[in-house]
Amino acid sequence: MDISSSTETKLATAKIVLSTAASVAATAMLARSIAQDFMPHEFQAYFFYKIRNFFGRFSSQLTMVVDEFDGYTYNEIYGAAETYLGSKISPSTQRLKVSKPEKENEFTVKMDRNEEIVDIFQDVKFKWALVCTHVDSKDHYNSFNHTATLRSEVRSFEVSFPKEHKEMVLESYFPYIVKVAKSMVQEKKTLKIFTVDYEHMYGNLADAWKPVNLDHPATFDTLALDTKDKDKILEDLERFVKRRDYYRKVGKAWKRGYLLYGPPGTGKSSLIAAMANYLNFDIYDLELTEVRCNSDLRKVLIATANRSILVVEDIDCTIELQDRIAEERATPGLGYPPQKQVTLSGLLNFIDGLWSSCGDERIIVFTTNHIEKLDPALLRPGRMDVHVHMSYCTPCGFKFLAANYLGIKDHVLFEEIEELIKTAEVTPAEVAEQLMRSDELETVLKELIEFLVDKKKEKEEKAMAKMNEKESRVDKEEENVEKIDKEEENEEEN
Numbered sequence: 001m002d003i004s005s006s007t008e009t010k011l012a013t014a015k016i017v018l019s020t021a022a023s024v025a026a027t028a029m030l031a032r033s034i035a036q037d038f039m040p041h042e043f044q045a046y047f048f049y050k051i052r053n054f055f056g057r058f059s060s061q062l063t064m065v066v067d068e069f070d071g072y073t074y075n076e077i078y079g080a081a082e083t084y085l086g087s088k089i090s091p092s093t094q095r096l097k098v099s100k101p102e103k104e105n106e107f108t109v110k111m112d113r114n115e116e117i118v119d120i121f122q123d124v125k126f127k128w129a130l131v132c133t134h135v136d137s138k139d140h141y142n143s144f145n146h147t148a149t150l151r152s153e154v155r156s157f158e159v160s161f162p163k164e165h166k167e168m169v170l171e172s173y174f175p176y177i178v179k180v181a182k183s184m185v186q187e188k189k190t191l192k193i194f195t196v197d198y199e200h201m202y203g204n205l206a207d208a209w210k211p212v213n214l215d216h217p218a219t220f221d222t223l224a225l226d227t228k229d230k231d232k233i234l235e236d237l238e239r240f241v242k243r244r245d246y247y248r249k250v251g252k253a254w255k256r257g258y259l260l261y262g263p264p265g266t267g268k269s270s271l272i273a274a275m276a277n278y279l280n281f282d283i284y285d286l287e288l289t290e291v292r293c294n295s296d297l298r299k300v301l302i303a304t305a306n307r308s309i310l311v312v313e314d315i316d317c318t319i320e321l322q323d324r325i326a327e328e329r330a331t332p333g334l335g336y337p338p339q340k341q342v343t344l345s346g347l348l349n350f351i352d353g354l355w356s357s358c359g360d361e362r363i364i365v366f367t368t369n370h371i372e373k374l375d376p377a378l379l380r381p382g383r384m385d386v387h388v389h390m391s392y393c394t395p396c397g398f399k400f401l402a403a404n405y406l407g408i409k410d411h412v413l414f415e416e417i418e419e420l421i422k423t424a425e426v427t428p429a430e431v432a433e434q435l436m437r438s439d440e441l442e443t444v445l446k447e448l449i450e451f452l453v454d455k456k457k458e459k460e461e462k463a464m465a466k467m468n469e470k471e472s473r474v475d476k477e478e479e480n481v482e483k484i485d486k487e488e489e490n491e492e493e494n
Helices: 002-039 041-056 076-085 163-187 229-243 244-250 268-279 292-304 344-354 397-404 414-424 428-435 443-493
Strands: 061-067 096-099 108-111 116-121 126-135 150-164 193-195 209-213 255-262 283-286 308-312 362-368 384-390
Touching: 002 076, 061 163, 076 108, 076 150, 076 344, 116 163, 126 163, 150 163, 229 268, 229 384, 255 268, 268 283, 268 308, 268 362, 292 344, 344 397, 397 414, 397 428, 414 443, 428 443
Parallel strands: 193 283, 255 362, 255 384, 283 308, 308 362
Antiparallel strands: 061 150, 096 108, 116 126, 126 150, 193 209
C-alpha cells in the first residue's frame, strides 16, 4: 500500500510539473505571438530581452552580442553571420526576409527581426536571434524639413551556447562563419554601384548607400587603351590585391589611389568599370557637392565596404578644395544650423590620414579633365599612387575598337585611318560612335575617314585662328609700344 501510495504521489507530482511547464510554455508562446502581432516595434526588442534575461539567470548558457556597428566601423562578424545564417533555416523558423534584385538569378534569404535559428558546430548547439531596436533621432540636419524626426533601427545578433565553449567560439566558430560567408558572397556576387542616399545618411550607417546592379560590360580586352598602359594597370592591380601582409608589415593602409586624367570621352568611366569587373569589386560613386561637411564625408566613407572602388569624378570642378581650413559659414535664414564645407584637408585625412586605416583592400579613383587645376597635395604618392593619362585615340586604340565593334583585326583602309588618327585628335568615344553608324563595313570605314579628315581640318583651323589671334595681340602690343615711344619723344621735344 505504501509503495502504491508513493507511486501515485510521484505520478501526481510529475503531472503537476508537466502541466505547469506546458502552461508556462503555452503562456510564453502566446505572449510571444501577441507581442509580435500587437506590440509596437519600439517595445518588442525590450520585451524579448527581458524574457531572455529572466530565463538566462537559471541557465548554463552564455550569450554573445554581435552588433552591426562598432562605433562608426561596420562589424565584419555581423555581415558574415547575416549571410551564413541565411543558409541555416530550421523548420521552427517562422519569419524570413526574402529578396531578389531584378537582374539576379538567386533569392537572398535572411533572418527577420526577433527570429531564432539553431546551428550545430563541432557537436555544439548554437541559438541565434536577430534583435532590432527602433530609434528616433533629431540629431541631424534636414534641408527640406528642419523639424523632421529620422526613424531608424539598431540591429544586432545574439548567439547563445554552453558557457564552457566560449574559447572555441572565439577561436574556431566565428572565424569559420567569416570564411564560409566570404565564399558564399563570392560565389553569387553581382557587382553593385552605390550612390549616397542623402535622406538616410544620418541614421543607420548601413543605409547611407543605395545600390543598383552594375551591368557595365567593359573589360580590359575591349578598352581602347594602349597595350602598354593596360599591362601597367593590370600588373599594378594584381600586385595590390596580393600584398595584404606586405602593407601591414610596412605600416600602411591597404589601399591604392588612381588618378585618371584627360579630355572628356577618352574612356575614364569605362576603365573604372573594367577595373571593377576584373577585381570583382563594387563601386561607390561619391558626389562631393552633395556632402555638407567633413563629418558627413567621414560617415559615408566609413560606411563603404572592403574590396571596393571609391570613385570621385571631375574632382577639379565638383567642389572647392583649395581651402584647407574647415570654416563654418552661417546659413542666412531663420536660425538654421550652421553649414560647414568639405575641405581638402577633410578629404585627404580619409585618403592618407588616420581615417585611411578604417577598411582594407580599397581602391580610390579620382578623375579630372584638367590635372593642372588640382592642388599638388592630391597628386603626391600615397594619395594618388598611379597616374593614368587617358589621351586621344591612338592607332593601337583604334584597332581595339575595330575588333570590338566591327569584329575585324585588319583592313586595307586601316593604314589611312591610323595616319589620320595620329593628327586628328579624336576621342575613343567619337571613333566608337562612328563605327556604330552602319552595318556595312566599307561604308563605316569610309565615313570614319571623312570624319577624321573633317576633324583634322577643324584642328588646323583652330590652330590657325589661335596663331592669328596671337599675332594680332603681338602686333597690338607693338603698336602700343610705338605709340608710347612717340608720346615720350613729343614730350622731350616740348
